[in-house]
Amino acid sequence: MSDSFDTGLRPDELNPERPHPLETPWGSFALYVVGGRVHAASSFCPHLEGPLFQGTQRGEVIMCPWHFWCFSLVTGKRVDITGRVFQSAARIQVLPVSQSPAGTIVLGAPLLPT
Numbered sequence: 111m112s113d114s115f116d117t118g119l120r121p122d123e124l125n126p127e128r129p130h131p132l133e134t135p136w137g138s139f140a141l142y143v144v145g146g147r148v149h150a151a152s153s154f155c156p157h158l159e160g161p162l163f164q165g166t167q168r169g170e171v172i173m174c175p176w177h178f179w180c181f182s183l184v185t186g187k188r189v190d191i192t193g194r195v196f197q198s199a200a201r202i203q204v205l206p207v208s209q210s211p212a213g214t215i216v217l218g219a220p221l222l223p224t
């Protein structure tokens with residue numbers, strides 16, 4: 111399996127108001143724009159597989175629409191809505207994001223097992 115995946119998308123093609131779901135070699139992820147930077151996080155919630163990408167985003171925090179668990183889009187850790195870290199093993203997968211020479215968004219392989 112490759113250790114990177116070129117999405118073919120440029121950052122300016124993303125809508126900062128909503129996530130951009132996509133399939134990757136490591137499963138379903140969504141791209142988010144946080145403070146002008148692109149982040150890639152699991153599309154589904156580790157609680158009961160709720161559609162996290164359909165949740166409410168506030169800054170770097172995404173809240174699952176099913177039972178309102180929140181996660182940092184930057185670290186993947188479970189947090190509260192203000193971003194304070196919970197003492198919880200639950201987390202989402204986040205991928206390293208870079209840009210190709212052509213300016214497209216490139217995702218790196220997950221740092222944690224998928």
Ligand code: FES
Nearest residue numbers: 155157160174177
């Ligand atoms: S499925 Fe996401 S909080 Fe329950």
